[in-house]
Amino acid sequence: DVNDWSKSHVRDWALRLKGLDVSTADLLFEEKICGPSLLLLDKSDLTERGVKLGPAKLIIHARDELISENPTSSSDKPGKPSKPYPFGRYHDAFRYVEGSVLDVPESGASDFIEPCHEFKGFHQTPEENQLEKFTTDVIRFAAACMNSRTNGTIHFGIGDKQDKQDYVHGQVVGVTVNDKEKYLEGLKKAIDDYFEYKHKDAAQMCIKPPRFV
Known part of the structure; x- marks a missing residue:
């Protein structure tokens, strides 16, 4: 976890960056840049201390990549309850917050009006298999809804019971x-x-096109 890094960890990390010289890594060490302060660092902090623009941009870019590759553990903790995207409202400005929990249960058909819901983690599916899994799961779910004459939404990127x-x-x-x-066209082809x-x-x-929320 980057939050646990000491200033020595940060220096060693900087030394491994292509295009960064030892003096810049040493400057980070001298300024006592540890893991938490690296996460707060911006380009102006570096340039004001004599780091040239090129190396400064390299450090910030590499830091941002580090964050995306190693998200903090707080994102794995369940957050506040969240309503699902309103059914049939395709133009609503609506976003999910990572870590929040949808306050609707996975459910089968209960009546012809209330939509049923199905969750698919999907995040562990290898990229080369994602499109096939997406279309297969959507078609299977849609066919079940059509046979039951009910509305429904299948949610991808939502933790399900099978997640490890x-x-x-x-x-x-x-x-x-x-x-x-690719997903829009893949679903059309799957229907055919x-x-x-x-x-x-x-x-x-x-079967409506997927909404990327």
Whole structure:
């Protein structure tokens, strides 16, 4: 955890950065930059102490990458309850906060109005398998909803019962999506592949495009 780093850890980390010389790493050590202060560092802090712009940008960029690769443990702790994205409201300005917990249970069809919910962690799925898993899970869930004549939402990036990580059920763990268009097109193709011709129009009307919240 970066928060546990001493100033020596920070110096050693800086020495491993390509394009950074020893004098800059030594400056961080002399200024007593430890893990917590590295997380608070900005470019002006460095340039005001004589670090040239190029090395300063390298340090800040590498620090930001370090944060993204090693998120703090606080993000693994369940946070405040959160409402799910409103059903059928496709243009609402709505965001989930990582660590919050959806305050709706996973549920099957109860009536024709109240939407059912299904959670998929998805964060442990290898990138090369993500699209296939996404389309398969969506089609399976959608077919069940159509057969039950009920509304429903399948949520990806939400901790489910099968997760082996330290997440509670329903916790927002998040998923990185680099190519949204791939998922939009992949779902369209899956509808064509999985549904018989006589059911395709109904499926296309019922299965909405994914919302990236």
